[in-house]
Amino acid sequence: MNLTLLVSITALAVMPGPAPLDSIGIARLQYEGGGDWYANPSSLPNLLSAIRERSGISVSRSEVSVRALDPSLSDHPYLYMTGHGNVAFTPSERTALRSYLLGGGFLHADDNYGLDESFRREMAEIFPDAELTEIPPDHPIFHVFYEFPDGLPKVHEHDGGAPQAFGIFYEGRLVVFYSFESDLGDGWEDESVHEDPPETREQALRMGINLFLYALGQAVT
Numbered sequence: 001m002n003l004t005l006l007v008s009i010t011a012l013a014v015m016p017g018p019a020p021l022d023s024i025g026i027a028r029l030q031y032e033g034g035g036d037w038y039a040n041p042s043s044l045p046n047l048l049s050a051i052r053e054r055s056g057i058s059v060s061r062s063e064v065s066v067r068a069l070d071p072s073l074s075d076h077p078y079l080y081m082t083g084h085g086n087v088a089f090t091p092s093e094r095t096a097l098r099s100y101l102l103g104g105g106f107l108h109a110d111d112n113y114g115l116d117e118s119f120r121r122e123m124a125e126i127f128p129d130a131e132l133t134e135i136p137p138d139h140p141i142f143h144v145f146y147e148f149p150d151g152l153p154k155v156h157e158h159d160g161g162a163p164q165a166f167g168i169f170y171e172g173r174l175v176v177f178y179s180f181e182s183d184l185g186d187g188w189e190d191e192s193v194h195e196d197p198p199e200t201r202e203q204a205l206r207m208g209i210n211l212f213l214y215a216l217g218q219a220v221t
Helices: 003-014 043-055 071-075 091-102 116-126 184-188 198-220
Strands: 027-030 064-067 079-083 107-111 164-170 173-180
Touching: 043 184, 043 198, 064 071, 071 091, 091 116, 091 173, 107 116, 116 173, 173 198, 184 198
Parallel strands: 027 064, 027 079, 079 107, 107 173
Antiparallel strands: 164 173
C-alpha cells in the first residue's frame, strides 16, 4: 500500500469530528432523465464490506442516496453513479456538482451499458474548461492498494471493447473517474446475480477498494 496514502488514512481514522467513524461511506447519486440510477442494489454494500475487512477502515455498512442539490452532498467524500440509460441534470444541479467536486469531492461514474453518451454530455456542461481524458495504467489509482499493471479490469462484455478509465483533472486533482466498458458494479453484486467467476468478482472488488482509498487519500491531503 502507498505509504503516503496509509499515513493520510490513519490520520482520517483518528481525526476528531462530530460524525462517527462509520459514517464514512459511499453515496449513490440519484439523477433524472430516465436512467436507472438505482441499478445493482447489492453492489455498494458488498464493496463497503470489502473495504472494511481489507483496509481496517470502519466505513458505513450501507450506501446512502443523494441528489445533487441535497445539503448533505458535501458530507460524502465518494460519490458513485451508474445506470443503463439517460442522465440529465438541471443547471442548478450542474452548478452544485461542480462546486462539490472542486471543493474536494470525488465522483466515480460506472458505465452500466447505455450511460456513456448522456454522461459525457453532462460532464461537458459541468466542466467546459476540463475534458475527460484517458487515465494510463501507471497512474497511482491503479497501484494504491492493489496492483493493476494493465489498468482497469474487464468484468462484463458490452460492445466488445477493451475497458477504459477516463478522468477529469482539475488543478492537478482527479475529481471524476469514469469506468467505461468495465462494469465494476456488476462485479460487486452478489455472486448469484450475474454468476461471474470468483476471480472476476475479486478483480472488481480490488479495483473498487483502490478507487475508494485513492479518493479518501485526496480528501485528507
